[in-house]
Amino acid sequence: MNGVRLEVQWSPVHPDKFITWGTEISLYEVLPLKDAQKSSCLKVSNTTAANLLATNSSHHYVKCVDIYPQPEPDILLAIGQANGKIVFTTFGPTAFDAIGLTGKELVPRHARQCNVVAWNPVDSNLLAAGLDKYRADHSVLLWDVLKCPLHGNGRAGVANVSHQHSMSGGEGTRPIAELGLSETTHSLAWFNTQSRSFVLGMNNKHLKLVDLRDSNKIVNSTPTKSVYGLVVDPHKDHQLASFVENQISVWDTRNFEKPVLTLTQNKPVTKIHWCPTRHNLLGSLMRDSPSIHLHDIQQTVIGNDEVEPSVLERTIHPGTTNNITSFSWHPTHENRLLEISLSGSITDSVVFERITLNWSPTSHVVWTHGRRTLKLISDKDLIYNDLNDISAKLKRRALSDYGLKPELWQNGDLAEDESLKNLWFWLNVSRSLVDDGNMRGIECPLPGVRYLLKMDGSETNGFAVKSDMISRPWTDLGNSANSARIYRFDKESSLTSFLDRLEAEGSYARAAAIAVFNLKLKKAIDILNRGAVSQNKQSIPQNLNIVAMALSGYSDDRSSMWRGLCLNSRSQLPEPYLRAAFAFLTAEADNYENVLNESGVAVEDRVAFACTFLSDSKLNEYLKHLTSKLTEEGNLAGILLTGTSMEGVQLLQRYLDVTGDVQSVSLLAVRAFPPDLLQETSVQEWITSYRTLLDAWHLWNQRAHFDIVMSACCPNDKPPQQVFVSCNFCGKSISAQMQGLSRNRGAYARLGGTSQKLKMTSCPQCRKPLPRCAICLVHMGTPSGLQNNNNTNSNGRLAAASNKMADFSTWFTWCQTCRHGGHAAHMTHWFREHSECPVTACTCRCLSLDAASKVASIITHKL
Template structure:
């Protein structure tokens, strides 16, 4: 690959080929790296290119364009510094037989060729834009079909759509069929796609002119501007033109050609601009000495019948790792794909990623656009949701199991798939049981917190705890003692923490046995040591080592058996320095307690130990002032973390709402916070704005999933806590003629009031077949064809031996399709749709049964 490649262009005739040129012309073919072992050059991580041919026969190349007809051989039109336009190929082709390849189009006066273009529709036409000459034209149009063929009797055609010309060898070859712009300079040219005989030209460094070649003497339109360089017509919209000058890019609209509709000022001089052929209203630009491609997304806004001033969104992309890009080219068919070439000769194949809008449905379905015609979808069966643990999938799965709605709170813990939630539901069950049995008298709450029981707020501190000195019962040294604090409030707090074994050793043994059944031997041993039962802790560790074959537990038991309370003992020093080597947080907390002097900070701040165990430890070994301060700090820490264990401290108070809000912010689990609020918090706090937002969000989520039964059960549970307020009626049956509520009249009839009180007997209650207000007949049932409200033969039993005060059974209720509005008695419609999916009304093709398929 010799020489410097300054320009690059995709071949419109073959989308897998492209050319580069500088001092020489090169033809490459793009291949997938999976299909080729050693490509000539690597374009991207997935594509490479092989060099097919080289053409070094032409010097002073200024511009090149490729013959646009798809499926044909590659034919190049080369504009040179002397104004000559040469047709050439990379080897033998069908153009050789037509006598086209190698032909020259020479102007009368030599000057630089600024632009050469094949007509994209009438591909036998080629136009060149030249510098100014005071005695010659600057725009020359040739018809390559008028040149002599190799066989002058041949009637072969280069383009089947072009007019046939009978030519002779004596015809002047280089004479153009049309000349425009005497004594002017054509700096840039561009064809219109939908008007193949119309073109726009940047003339004289001060004008944009539009020419209709059917009448070249008449200029269609013109505007005064210095932006005459790089003029390009939008291939997707012939009404849009772009051009540039210096560091300014102008976008023009033919409907208002007097001034540009958009002007964008760049930081450096503009080198090249191109419209993206596969994306509407996307203009790109390359600045000099720059490694970025700038994208200008033109936004059209219409309000009513008025077009609002256009806007432009700009962004930059870095294709590849090359610096100082000299040119680029959009792929003619592949969406948003382009080639770039740098001064160093490095070529990059790059695809521009669109700015996309994600749409995440509550179902959950994640949808986004991928190109112009494709949507990408990820839904809950997809492995992506399993890998990211999407909360909406968890919420829907729980909802189908009636999570949070079980009468017994501990059953909701079994449905929770999160240890934190499981612990909270278990604690709510425990606290409610303690309140109901009277163990927490005087709290005034169904779920009090430790802080409210201890009255540890700043305004009312509890200083009535007694300090006792308790000896270690399993240690031979009588001087080995520890200080503990006791009070009635502390005992209640221990109950809330699950430590209900302070006065009965059997309670402690039962509690530890449950922990052993769960294989949490280190936790059981630690709690035994916290309760000054070292020998019991050693036995638990030995049983754990035997059951789990974990020799580390037996080593810890051996270390624990050598406990000594002497401050300067070797055992104490060794354990204190070895704490950091223990991986189990409960074992760390155990030895931190045994080696503590007067501070228990290492135990209280051990995050791996459950909050309830740390709080229980604090209630035993901290003084009133230290306990109050610790609980305040712990509450703040747990609230900031959104740790639901904070409800152990706050209870179902306004502080507890803050814990739930932080948990919601962290996890997005609006289901759990809503259910916990309505199951545990008092009615006064349910009126808080934040709680109402949770409840509304969760109800809307259930509605979006069409989980009507779960939504109804949630609403029942929501209103069950406030029996004094009757829920307002939400569904009414109104007359189609007068609009009055039929149900309101029916209620008055059933109560024996109003002008129709005489119809209040149970025999007549189902026989009301007209509106009580206007006497118009009610709609007919689509099955039995009797007026709604009429006792049909299959419903007569409903009125027999029935108390007048009871509501009509559901089977005789009005029911109808929300699309076609046809319906009937609920029992009749249910029986119909057991065997049919279509509406029972004749000539109605509504698929009523499929409307609510979810």
């Protein structure tokens, strides 16, 4: 490689120090940015800075460097040079000076380039060097730099070996082992748990595993050109990686014939490094690249076999615009990287983990945060209020029995949504009108406007409504010549009470606009004036009195100045109802498009306006267009037009697609749809999905109430019996034989003096006796069938029909462990005073196995 390459390396034992080297070697200390006040400090991230502690420029032609891997207070470096020498150096006076290591040189017999130098991570006295080829010399040299055996805790401290080293004299510079005669060593890496084993990349054609305890030394090898940059996985000694040109190979020493994984890159690889804090994460650097590539190797095991791993790859950009020349993982801080660029700038960055995210049906979000931490957001977290999450909203509604209240309007108060509230209120009003007989001849329980006007396509000509066109004067203007053409049906509704209600709610603009639509201009002006002096100034526009003044000058003269000013200024009004009112007053040739298409005006008001001022054909066309538009938007206000029809189903389906509110569409269908619509495929899918949702939330009570309401809508579709008692001999259901009491009367015994209820004591199918009660020793059995509905009371009148089945006291009950049991009343009485099974010689403590009894006992103790 031409030029000097800058390298960076974290200290393996000093978490806040690292070195850089090229033409000179520099030692840095990482500080929080707020504590870095010296001019020599370099900002390396948004939170940290690097303080230059020392620089060593006395060594030239440096080819490789490694840091002494033991936690000494000072840093000792082993430097491999171009002439093959290995020099020990420090930054200033250290404890290593006293034992003669500082400045010590290890010299091979023949000069050639040193390609790699590596301290043993287990026995730190051992140092291995890999050299270029020499015809009659070895390329792998192993030194014991302190010339002392391994003792105690796996390392020999510097203080403990000083005396022995001084006794050994010059013999300490001789290698204790030599390998690779007339070969070239390109890379070398020690294993992390085996102090006498390492792997070599040699001669551009071999990887060799070496065990110094073996007389043969070379214990395994494999032919490959991928012999550069050998690194051993710090978490798995059997996994290592190497590269050649643009190809990275991942090896498993247990199956060393071929690489388990080959990664092909776009450019030549210059460095690879395993992450020491993250399993199976390999970082790689390409030549002339401003980014680092990460390879997340996913190991897969099927049965007892480990299949070929898969790889998730991604690229990280540290933020520098220059090409990166080297990088180093921090030895202990999770996913922390140092990068150095061609310009010498250093970047301290953290690789954000590819998180695993899980979202439970109960709205709990859990994700990984590093190796040892999980973060959780529960459904009670305040963030859900900001997110407006539909699932959390549905759960809150379900807990408040939303949709299950007896009166339809009560459900609107629980909806937490204005459109839903209006819809439930409208359904309540519509049902009341039908039930009270105000809509004669209406078969639909909740009809829509188009159904009432016979404009739903049921008639042959598309609509059957016939209205009378009349001219109504502006009576409060004092000029009988002013009039408007309207279309009137058989009935007219009272307006005063409705306007009073709108004023009471503070909807002055809406009340004034509706008064204008009903040709009561003076009343509209009075409403606006009252709104202008209202004390609730914050929610009411401040220009209502000005609008009232503008209305008072109304003129139907097409060329008047008033009309021209209104046309120019109408769009500047912030209130849509006021814009609609002036659009009505300035309309030409009965063209009311600006009123009918004002989206800020409620759908019911626009429909009422259309019914008043549009002819039958135009009304039919407008309602059809409006229905289509509202259906496409999923606007629930469209139910006013469609009612409970197939068009209503389509609108609710679109609303569901937009909002995900499966709860509301299911409850609306159950509470409002006729039985034939409930059988539609889409409606059944809503109901099934909502039931599944309630089950996932463990809201069993709400699910049961929902099913009760559902069964009330479809009394003929009763769910099949799912739980029953079966005979131990023939396996037949005992309750399934209830219909044949008269034919099997011999299988029953009378209960006391009651002739209407019979008690089974044997199987109606095989006549085998039922088990005996462990307390009373009588064959168990429960009274079957309903009580007689023809009972008379003391007044001689028929009593109310009773659907009460057998009393709970006679029900079967038994322990799921020992299978002993009896009548429910008897077992309850027994376990009030005992915890052990009543059957002789049975030592099962049935009561302690019952979770319900544990809860009850806890509650009792607390009380």
